[in-house]
Structures are given as structure tokens and as C-alpha cells.
Amino acid sequence: MTSPLFPHRHLLGIAGLQPHEILYLLDEAEQWVTLNRSLTKHDDRLAGLTQINAFFENSTRTLLSFEIAGKRLGADVVNMHAATSSVKKGETLIDTAITLNAMRADVIVIRHASSGAVALIADKVDCPVLNAGDGRHEHPTQALLDALTIRRRKGNFQGLKVAICGDVLHSRVARSNILTLTSLAADVRIVAPATLMPPAIEQMGVTAFTDMDEGIADADVVMMLRLQTERMEGGFVPSLREYHALYGLTYERLKRAKPDALVMHPGPMNRGVEIASDVADDVNRSVIAEQVEMGVAVRMACLDVLTRGRRGMA
Amino acid sequence: MSKMIAITNARLVPTPFVSSAVETRPSTSLGTNGVLILEGDRIASVGSDIPPGAEILDAKGAHVAPGIVDLGVFSVDKRACIAGGITRIALMPDQKPVLDEPGIVQRAALAAKPDLWVHPLAAATRGLAGAELGEYAMMRKAGAKAVSTGRGWVADSGVMHKVLTYAASLGLTVISHAEDAGLVGGAVATASETSTRLGLASAPAEAEALAIARDLMLAELTGATLHFRKVTTAKGLDLVRGAKAKGMAVTCGISPTHLFLSEVAINDFRTFARLSPPLRTEADRRACIEAVRDGTIDVICSAHDPRGPEVKRLPFADADPGAAGAETLLALSLGLVRDGVVSMTRLFELLALNPSRLLGVDSGRLEAGAPADLVFFDPESPWQIDAAKFAGQAGNTPFDKLPVQGRVLKTMKGGRDLS
Numbered sequence: 001m002t003s004p005l006f007p008h009r010h011l012l013g014i015a016g017l018q019p020h021e022i023l024y025l026l027d028e029a030e031q032w033v034t035l036n037r038s039l040t041k042h043d044d045r046l047a048g049l050t051q052i053n054a055f056f057e058n059s060t061r062t063l064l065s066f067e068i069a070g071k072r073l074g075a076d077v078v079n080m081h082a083a084t085s086s087v088k089k090g091e092t093l094i095d096t097a098i099t100l101n102a103m104r105a106d107v108i109v110i111r112h113a114s115s116g117a118v119a120l121i122a123d124k125v126d127c128p129v130l131n132a133g134d135g136r137h138e139h140p141t142q143a144l145l146d147a148l149t150i151r152r153r154k155g156n157f158q159g160l161k162v163a164i165c166g167d168v169l170h171s172r173v174a175r176s177n178i179l180t181l182t183s184l185a186a187d188v189r190i191v192a193p194a195t196l197m198p199p200a201i202e203q204m205g206v207t208a209f210t211d212m213d214e215g216i217a218d219a220d221v222v223m224m225l226r227l228q229t230e231r232m233e234g235g236f237v238p239s240l241r242e243y244h245a246l247y248g249l250t251y252e253r254l255k256r257a258k259p260d261a262l263v264m265h266p267g268p269m270n271r272g273v274e275i276a277s278d279v280a281d282d283v284n285r286s287v288i289a290e291q292v293e294m295g296v297a298v299r300m301a302c303l304d305v306l307t308r309g310r311r312g313m314a
Numbered sequence: 315m316s317k318m319i320a321i322t323n324a325r326l327v328p329t330p331f332v333s334s335a336v337e338t339r340p341s342t343s344l345g346t347n348g349v350l351i352l353e354g355d356r357i358a359s360v361g362s363d364i365p366p367g368a369e370i371l372d373a374k375g376a377h378v379a380p381g382i383v384d385l386g387v388f389s390v391d392k393r394a395c396i397a398g399g400i401t402r403i404a405l406m407p408d409q410k411p412v413l414d415e416p417g418i419v420q421r422a423a424l425a426a427k428p429d430l431w432v433h434p435l436a437a438a439t440r441g442l443a444g445a446e447l448g449e450y451a452m453m454r455k456a457g458a459k460a461v462s463t464g465r466g467w468v469a470d471s472g473v474m475h476k477v478l479t480y481a482a483s484l485g486l487t488v489i490s491h492a493e494d495a496g497l498v499g500g501a502v503a504t505a506s507e508t509s510t511r512l513g514l515a516s517a518p519a520e521a522e523a524l525a526i527a528r529d530l531m532l533a534e535l536t537g538a539t540l541h542f543r544k545v546t547t548a549k550g551l552d553l554v555r556g557a558k559a560k561g562m563a564v565t566c567g568i569s570p571t572h573l574f575l576s577e578v579a580i581n582d583f584r585t586f587a588r589l590s591p592p593l594r595t596e597a598d599r600r601a602c603i604e605a606v607r608d609g610t611i612d613v614i615c616s617a618h619d620p621r622g623p624e625v626k627r628l629p630f631a632d633a634d635p636g637a638a639g640a641e642t643l644l645a646l647s648l649g650l651v652r653d654g655v656v657s658m659t660r661l662f663e664l665l666a667l668n669p670s671r672l673l674g675v676d677s678g679r680l681e682a683g684a685p686a687d688l689v690f691f692d693p694e695s696p697w698q699i700d701a702a703k704f705a706g707q708a709g710n711t712p713f714d715k716l717p718v719q720g721r722v723l724k725t726m727k728g729g730r731d732l733s
Contacts (some may be wrong), residue, residue: 015511094627114629115513115581135631136513174514199505199516 003313010122010129013138014179022180026148033148033299036072046075049106049307054096055120055132056082056112061267062132062142066109069299075106077232097121103293107307110134115172126192128306130299136172138268141302142266143176145182145294151220152294153262157184163216163257164206164224165191166247166274169236173266174205174225191215193247195236212247219257224249227274231299240273245259250276254285262287316354319729320364323350324690327607327662329380329679339580346602350378352686355728359682364399373690379662380678381687382437382643385567385669386462386489387618394618394640394706396732399722400700403430403618404489404673408464414440415447416456423457427585429732431664435462435489435672438477446470447476459673460541462489464591467525469495473532474529478538487539487672488511489703492550499520502631504592508577512631514627519594530557541564541672543723544617546594547600555610556588558569565672567613570646573602579712585626585633588714589617590634606664607655613672614664616643618666620708638710645715648693648720658693690724697721 002009006025014022035041050233051070055063063079070077080100091305093112097120100108110118115135122129133139147157154160162181168174168190181188182205190201190208199209209215216222227243238241249263263279263286271277280286326348351358351365365368382430388406395403405422406411413422422434436458440446443466450461458652461481467490468474471544479490488578501517503509509516526542530553533540545551546567557564571589579587587593594602605611619636647665650656656664662678670678677685699716701709724733 092624092627093629112629114631116631117629119583120627120629133512135629136515138513174512175511198510199518200507200510203507204511 003305003308004300005083008242010308011140011189011302012022012122012129012131012142013120014140014176014183014193015138017183019183020149021103024142025144025149025298025305028301028305029294029297031214032300033294034063036052036293036296041072043072044074046070046073046307047302047312049075049076049310050104051102051107051109052103052105053077053109054082054100056078056110057133059111059132060293062111064294065292066132066299069296069303071301072296073162073300086135092122093117093120097124101127106310107303110308127310128303129298130306135171136170136175138176141295141299142173144182145291145298146177146223146264146266147180147292148298148313150262153287154220157181157186160186160221161189161219162186162221162226163189163191163219164223165212165215165249167196167227168192168201168225169196170228171225177223178206182206189215189219189271191247193237200206201227213256216253216257219261221264222249222254222260223259226266226268227270229270244273248274248276249279254279260284264288264291265277267292315728317381317729318358318365318368319349319352319373320368321373321378322347322364324350324378324681325375326350326360327377327379327658329525329667329681330659330663331454331501337716348378350680351731355686357680357682357684357686359540360680367384376690376692377658378680379689379691380448380666380684381637381689381725382665382726383669383673383675383678384618384640384643385613385615386435387616387635387640389618389620389707390422390430391620391640391706392426392430392731394620394638394704395430395661396725397705397722397724398616398640398705399640399644399691400640401689401725401727402433402617402675402677403686404435404459404669406464407435407442411452412437412442414442414459415645416449416452417585419453419458420456427726428730429658431727433457433459433675435460438468438472439473440486442466444470444473447480450481450486453686454484454486455713458674460487460489462674463491465491465628467491467493469497471532473530475532478532478536478540482536482538487541489541489543492522492525492529492545494521497524502588502592503579504594506577506595508580512580512583514580518596520549522547522591523553526550526553530564534562538704539563539622541613543615544568544572544591544664545611546572546591546602548652551601551605551610555605558610559722562621565612566610567615568602568606568611568616569615569639570643571617571639571668572599573606574646574649575599575712580630583630584712585630586637586710586714588630588633588635599630606650612664614643614647616640617667620706621709621710626710629647634709637712638708640702640708641704642699642711644689645718645720647696649718651693652719686726686729688726690721691720693720695719695721
């Protein structure tokens with residue numbers, strides 16, 4: 001049973017969502033922004049429901065954000081870390097899914113290192129599943145929190161110039177953001193070294209640049225991506241200093257964007273690599289802390305909306 | 315005197331006198347009331363009078379063709395082969411243990427007697443590690459019919475040079491897997507919009523042509539006979555076409571997966587469509603069909619690789635590549651005849667005669683003296699592919715639920731009905 005306003009059992013990705021469904025989730029998140037800013041940050045609508053955060057890949061921030069989101073809605077939240085789970089003992093993903101299901105979870109939040117892994121689990125369980133990041137595929141709540149941050153600052157998305165910069169090839173954040181922002185009619189530019197540019201990326205409705213100065217020219221939003229330092233071993237970039245020289249966001253480079261351009265980063269940041277510390281810490285330009293705040297609100301909205309069917313509210 | 319069987323009322327798929335590379339004319343020459351006389355395990359004569367005392371086997375109008383010779387399968391799956399009309403398989407060296415020792419080759423050659431001919435392919439390098447030459451001569455004596463690089467490419471050109479030189483001196487064909495390993499890296503898909511949207515590691519389709527170009531250069535240098543097990547891209551096929559035009563002893567094959575599916579089949583992370591080489595773009599798929607039509611492609615094989623859920627019910631990149639293909643090979647290939655790409659005669663050159671020649675085995679023809687390895691089939695009979703009903707070891711087919719036409723009615727090996 002699903003809500004007519006959001007007729008999806010799971011949130012596996014932004015692909016497959018209609019623009020009005022994306023906006024609905026953002027609208028729903030607004031009330032949680034307000035609640036989270038009040039002294040008593042609590043609501044009981046998920047009371048009695050069990051939320052399992054099954055993280056097969058290490059994460060601190062996203063896991064914490066989902067845990068806080070669930071607890072503020074009154075759910076019983078438990079975390080399963082891959083490092084301490086039977087996954088290390090060779091249990092298959094499907095068996096783990098069946099186990100979680102047998103424990104009668106009411107909503108499962110999953111992060112996994114392989115693209116498509118979350119959908120595979122979702123297929124085997126009876127409760128709603130939220131994708132907290134699968135491989136390089138999607139990270140829908142990150143894109144939603146980014147969209148909420150942008151909307152609160154810029155009002156709407158129509159024609160907004162958003163430059164997504166960095167390791168796009170390996171980034172699920174980039175993919176979900178491209179889908180969200182193009183769906184909401186923003187003008188999305190991709191800036192990446194040619195070695196980290198995904199094949200046929202322009203077919204996702206974006207303009208691709210290998211020159212960062214060109215790519216962020218006149219941008220309303222400059223969204224930086226984390227450079228996984230292990231990519232160095234794959235030989236995708238010659239050195240961190242060369243990467244910083246060409247793709248690091250410095251004040252000098254930021255001058256190419258609009259004077260009021262927002263600086264965003266999904267975190268955790270590599271200061272001095274993809275972003276200069278002074279830019280990251282500039283409260284007048286950087287909305288990085290606000291993104292984290294919006295993350296909790298968006299995740300509360302998603303948990304609420306997806307469990308309405310179970311709560312007889314569809 | 316051996317038992318004689320007279321197969322009557324058969325539509326015999328004729329064997330061409332000389333294999334013509336280009337034949338687009340749909341076959342009209344199928345005899346309607348063909349008679350095939352078997353004596354013991356051989357064909358005694360075609361289209362002659364029924365000798366007295368012969369047992370009559372009424373084919374009831376079924377097509378009768380040489381049993382399929384499947385070049386390059388990964389598992390000895392007797393039941394799948396019998397269901398698919400396959401009477402001989404060339405077994406890939408990628409077994410446990412690897413087919414790189416005469417004793418192992420000999421065991422493999424005997425594995426399916428008496429129901430299926432198994433022709434082992436000798437590992438080009440020990441352990442398929444791409445470094446040291448295998449004992450080709452001793453393995454041939456033990457039953458190996460050709461040399462194969464297995465699932466992988468021999469990355470070291472110096473090693474491949476020796477493989478081709480040595481195999482050429484022994485008159486053995488080398489069967490190569492054409493994907494440049496360096497360019498492929500950890501890729502599980504062809505670089506395209508689909509792989510980008512799915513967030514799957516991908517490699518340019520040119521990885522194939524790159525590998526073919528090198529191997530062709532080395533084959534020309536050494537005079538080796540070279541077969542590419544699967545060529546799946548327009549650029550790769552162009553290189554093979556050019557080499558053939560130069561008169562080189564090069565052939566290539568393909569399987570129905572790459573003729574009838576493109577990379578969009580991996581949408582929704584369908585691991586049954588995770589193949590090696592990966593599925594290609596629609597333009598490449600069409601180029602493959604054209605290459606079947608113009609004779610560039612010499613062999614259609616199943617690449618049968620039955621895989622259970624333990625290696626398929628996984629996230630896409632973690633799943634093993636490969637598809638079960640033996641039971642659907644004929645039905646899917648018959649689509650090429652219906653679409654006018656090849657004649658029925660030509661189809662059986664691709665499925666039986668050419669692979670036989672490549673392996674140096676006497677089969678693939680409906681002629682007096684040939685082994686009585688036969689497939690009886692109805693090319694029109696419609697059915698729906700149902701993985702759950704496969705006779706073989708596993709049902710990992712990307713064609714599940716596809717309606718097809720053409721049903722195997724009977725498989726005979728050495729005059730014995732195996733169905």
C-alpha cells in the first residue's frame with residue numbers, strides 16, 4: 001500500500017520519480033526543518049516501528065543522519081554494520097535480506113558498495129527500503145537534501161545553473177543529483193577530468209566540461225564532489241596537487257561563478273584537494289553545514305512517507 | 315552387419331558441396347520426402363532406396379540436420395545438449411582443474427560418453443595464467459582438438475607470439491578471447507549511456523578490436539590458424555573481414571546473446587545479461603547480424619555457461635558472467651533463417667560444419683560415411699523459453715519468457731536416439 005502522492009514502495013533512486021514527487025518530498029521535509037530547529041525535536045508518528053540501518057559499506061555521517069531521523073520520528077532504530085555482521089562470514093546478500101525481513105523490520109535503510117545491490121535486497125523484503133547509496137549508482141537522499149538546500153536559498157530550479165565538479169565517474173551523488181536537477185529543469189553542467197568523466201554523460205541531459213573555469217562560469221551553484229584518494233592508485237589523476245591545480249575550488253576560481261553562487265559539498269571533504277579550506281569555511285558562500293542539517297529533515301520526510309502505508313495512512 | 319535404420323519423410327538439410335561464404339538466398343531445396351539410411355553409427359546413404367530389413371524411423375516431416383557442434387562451452391551439460399540438438403561440444407579449458415595436462419584432457423574427453431562427444435580445448439598457457447606454453451602435442455594425443463586462451467586474453471604479446479608459433483607448427487588452431495585486458499580492467503559493461511546510468515564500471519567496445527588487431531598481426535607473422543570465439547563489435551568484425559580478404563586463415567564466431575540482445579538488456583541490473591564479452595550497443599548488434607549475412611562470421615555457438623543462483627543472485631558487478639545457451643541455441647538461430655539473414659543450409663554450416671572443420675573432426679554433414687549424429691527439429695513450432703523448465707544444469711538465460719519458434723524433436727548420436 002502506497003500513498004497516492006508518492007506511489008512508490010521503496011526509494012531506490014531518483015530515476016523513476018516524477019518531478020512532482022521529488023517536490024512533494026522536499027515539501028514534506030520543510031516541517032522537519034522547523035521541528036529540528038525547535039527545542040523539543042520529537043514526533044511519535046513512527047512509534048513502535050523498527051528501522052534497521054543496514055550499512056554494508058562504512059559511513060559515519062549518513063548512518064548518523066538516518067539514525068537521528070528515525071529517532072526523532074519515534075522509531076526503534078537499530079544499526080547493522082557490515083564490519084561486525086555475518087556478511088564477513090560469507091553470508092550472501094540475499095540471505096542477509098531474508099534475515100532482516102524475518103526480524104520484521106518496518107523500514108530498512110541500506111548502503112552497499114555494489115551498484116544495484118539495494119534493489120536486489122528490496123526485491124526480497126516485505127517492508128519499504130531506502131537506498132542510502134549503492135556503488136556508483138544512486139544516493140537519492142543526498143540529492144534530495146541538496147535540492148532542498150538549493151531551493152531554500154534560490155527559490156526554484158528553473159534555469160538555475162548548477163555545476164557538479166570532480167570525480168563524477170565514481171560518484172553516486174553526482175548521478176542522483178543529475179537526475180534530480182535535470183528533472184526540475186535546472187541547467188546542469190558537469191566538470192571533471194576527462195579520465196573521470198562517465199561515458200555518454202551528455203545523454204543524461206547535462207553539458208560536460210573538462211575545464212573547470214569554463215564549467216563554473218556564471219554558475220548559481222557550485223557542487224563539489226569528494227575525490228576518493230584511492231582513485232589515485234587507479235591512475236585516474238596524476239597527483240593530488242595537479243588535481244587541486246585544475247579542479248580544486250579556490251576563491252580565485254570561484255570568481256568565475258555568480259557573485260552569490262552557493263558552494264556545496266556532500267562531505268567528508270578533502271581540504272586542499274577538491275576544495276580550499278577558506279572557501280569551505282566561508283559562511284557567506286558555503287552551505288555545507290546546511291546540507292547536513294537538511295539531510296536529517298529529508299530523511300525524516302522519506303521515512304515518514306514510505307511508512308504511511310504500514311501505518312494505515314495511505 | 316550393423317543395424318540399419320531408414321529415416322523417412324524427413325526434410326533433409328542439405329550439406330553444401332563447397333561451403334559458400336555468401337549465400338543469402340533462403341533455402342528452397344529442402345527435400346520433402348527425404349530418406350536417410352543409417353548403418354551402425356554412420357550415415358550409409360542419403361536419398362536412396364530403403365534396404366530390405368532396415369528399421370523404419372518415420373520423421374513425419376521433421377527437418378533433419380547434422381547434430382550441432384558447439385564450439386566453446388564451459389560445462390559438460392549432457393541434458394542441455396541433448397535438449398538443444400547438440401551432439402558435440404568443444405569444452406573450454408576453464409575447468410576445475412584447468413585443461414592444461416594430458417591426463418586432465420583425457421578425462422574430459424571421456425566425460426560424457428556415450429551420449430555426447432566432448433572435444434577438449436587445450437589451455438594455451440599453464441593454468442591459463444598467460445605465461446608458460448602448455449603441452450599441446452601431448453594434449454592433442456589425449457584428445458584436445460584445438461588450443462584456447464579460455465575466458466581471458468593472453469595479455470603478454472611475447473607469450474601470444476609463442477602460443478601461435480608453436481600451435482602453427484603442430485597444425486592446431488588457436489581460439490582466442492578478444493578483449494584487451496588492460497583496457498577492460500574491472501569493467502562489467504560496455505561504455506554507454508546504460509552503464510553510466512546504472513553506475514557500472516565500463517570499458518570502451520574498442521577493447522575487442524584492439525585485441526583482434528594484435529592477434530591478427532601475430533597470426534600473420536606466424537602463419538597460425540586463428541579463431542576468435544566471439545566477435546561482437548563492428549570494428550572487430552571489420553578487422554576480421556579485412557584479414558579474410560587478405561587470405562589469412564582466420565575465422566570467428568558469435569552466440570545468439572550478442573545477435574539478439576544489446577546492452578539495454580542489463581537495465582535493472584539483470585545478472586543473467588552479465589556476459590563476457592559484455593553486451594554491446596544496438597549499432598554493434600546490427601553489425602553482427604550483417605556479419606552473419608555476409609559470411610564474416612563462420613560459427614554460431616551457445617557459449618553455454620550454466621550458473622546457479624549462488625553466483626548469479628548477486629549485485630551485477632559481483633555476479634559471474636555467462637549464460638546458459640545450449641537449449642536455446644537452435645530456436646534463436648532459426649530466427650536468422652526466418653529473417654532471411656541466412657538459408658537453412660548456411661545456418662547448419664555455422665552451427666555444425668564450420669565448427670567441425672575448425673576442430674578437425676569428421677561431422678557436421680549429411681553425407682554417406684559421416685557419423686550418424688543428427689538433430690530432428692520443427693522450425694515452425696512455437697514455444698516460450700522458460701528458464702524454470704530447462705533440462706540442463708541451470709536456467710540462467712537472458713531470454714527467459716521470450717516466445718520463439720523452432721523446437722528440437724530428437725537428438726541422435728551415432729545412430730542412437732538420446733531424446
